[in-house]
Amino acid sequence: MTDVHGGNIYAVARELNCEPEEIVDFSASINPLGPSPRVWKAIVAACRLVTHYPDPSGWELRQALGRQWGIDPEQIVVGNGSMELIDVIPRALQLRRLVVVHPTFSEYERAMVRAGGSVVAIYAKRAQDYAIPIDHLVQLLDSKESKTLALDSVVLCNPNSPTGRVCSADEITHVAEVAARRRLWLVLDEAFADYCPEQSVLPQAASWPRVIVLRSLTKFYALPGLRVGYAVAARSVIRRLRTQVPPWSLNAIGQMAALAAVGDQAHAEKSVRFLVRERERFVSVLRAIPGCRVIPPSANYVFVELPRGWRATTVTEQLKRQGLLIRDCSSVPGASARAIRLAVRLPSENDRLVKALSAMLGNFNG
Ligand SMILES: Cc1ncc(COP(=O)(O)O)c(C=O)c1O
Incomplete structure (x- = not known):
């Protein structure tokens, strides 16, 4: 296999x-430097928590993330890796038709299919070094075809994986404006954005009504085995996502390790x-x-x-x-x-x- x-x-x-x-x-x-040294200490200290259920809402971690971004912790939902939230989004928002820009991370499409939806793909061109074709994307979202195809959402991975190409925050803002005007959801996967913070649309995107930003602690914070990720969106959207996240999805050690990781600037x-x-x-x-x-x-x-x-x-x-x-x-x-x-x-x-x-x-x- x-x-x-x-x-x-x-x-x-x-x-x-x-x-x-x-x-x-x-x-x-x-991150080849591994997690912050504070993370190892937090993991050892958190061992005493294994005989209790973890905090179901990841309250303390959400407070810390809220402070980090200057946003309301109620605009954050934590998950068992950002992957869990990718899985939850189509069901929670009842998405039917998602636009993806290939080549990209395959899990958006798989999550759509699991939820009974499908994707419409456009392609970045090899001749342009796989630069994300923002104009083409905007044209599609803003066209009559968008209605014919019954599009209701679009996902962008910024920076994109596997190509490593990135869009500017202005380009993303433009896509978000068009998506909002067309009443489409924009899912923005910023799993690797810690490496190019100037291209991230956090924290401003927290106040965009139809945008969900995904973040992961897997890559930059080097915690792939602990499975920690989160989504940022409007409070009403976060409430919808929470209805689909299973209880206690983020374990106690993961919560404590993540807290230590984001605290080490x-x-x-x-x-x-x-x-x-x-x-x-x-x-x-x-x-x-x-x-x-x-x-x-x-x-x-x-x-x-x-x-x-x-x-x-x-x-x-x-x-x-x-x-x-x-x-x-x-x-x-x-x-x-x-x-x-x-x-x-x-x-x-x-x-x-x-x-x-x-x-x-x-x-x-x-
Ligand atoms: C672009 C992108 N988004 C999300 C994920 C999921 O990461 P995690 O569930 O570990 O947060 C990955 C994992 O490879 C990825 O490459």
């Missing part, structure tokens, strides 16, 4: 007969500084591999097209044999058979990957 997502070090470890920690995982894009700043520097270096060494096309990144991963003659599936498989797990994007609608996504990891790990990749691609050319 092919994984729809990255990060399954367990399956690879079983296959290679090694420990999961021996795999260097470039397939899930997690110094670690957050260090993480951004590190990423910006290392990503630049990583991109320049990748670009030096003959025939590799590197799409301009904006988050903590890099979208790459392998040289002609290579297939993402083959390269992913060969790297896996060396304990290097990358994301094969060839099955992502709108991406080419040569597309891969690489997380930016620590310098020594990035060098190891580049060396393995250069050796493999060089062998072929030679």
Whole structure:
């Protein structure tokens, strides 16, 4: 079975007969500096809470997030990863027809289908380095076709995954205005926006009536195993989302770890500084591999097209044999058979990957 997502070090470890920690995982894009040191302490301290149910509404975490964004905590709902909220949104808002911009994160479409709806797709063009086609999108939302197609919602992932392309806050604001005028919902997935805060529309989007912003603590705060995410929207919308979130969906340790994570501003700043520097270096060494096309990144991963003659599936498989797990994007609608996504990891790990990749691609050319 092919994984729809990255990060399954367990399956690879079983296959290679090694420990999961021996795999260097470039397939899930997690802050390589790890969580704030405060998080480890919070996890240890939170162990005493396991004999109690967690706070069902994540009150303390929502207070902290409310303070962070300068918004009312009643405009926030927490979930078991932002994935739970992606799953809940179509049912809670009774969405039937969602516009997606491919290539993008596949779970919006799957959630729509689970809820009995469907998607209408438009495509970012390879020739434009997969820049999100805002004009095309706005044209569609604002057209007669929008009614014919019975569109009721649109999702944008900003920065987008797997391409790493980002829209400006002004562009997003424009889409939100058009969507509101057309009475369409706009779901804005900002799972990776901590890496480009100037492009985020939080906190202002909290007062936009038909917009839901999703945030994740998985990537930037490096808590993928704890599953913490949240949505920001108008109070009435949050109430609707809450009706569909199962009780106690966010466990006690996750709540305490998240609280510690968002409270450590110094670690957050260090993480951004590190990423910006290392990503630049990583991109320049990748670009030096003959025939590799590197799409301009904006988050903590890099979208790459392998040289002609290579297939993402083959390269992913060969790297896996060396304990290097990358994301094969060839099955992502709108991406080419040569597309891969690489997380930016620590310098020594990035060098190891580049060396393995250069050796493999060089062998072929030679
Ligand atoms: C763009 C995007 N949004 C949301 C998610 C879900 O993240 P989580 O449920 O861990 O918050 C992912 C996970 O890969 C993602 O790539």
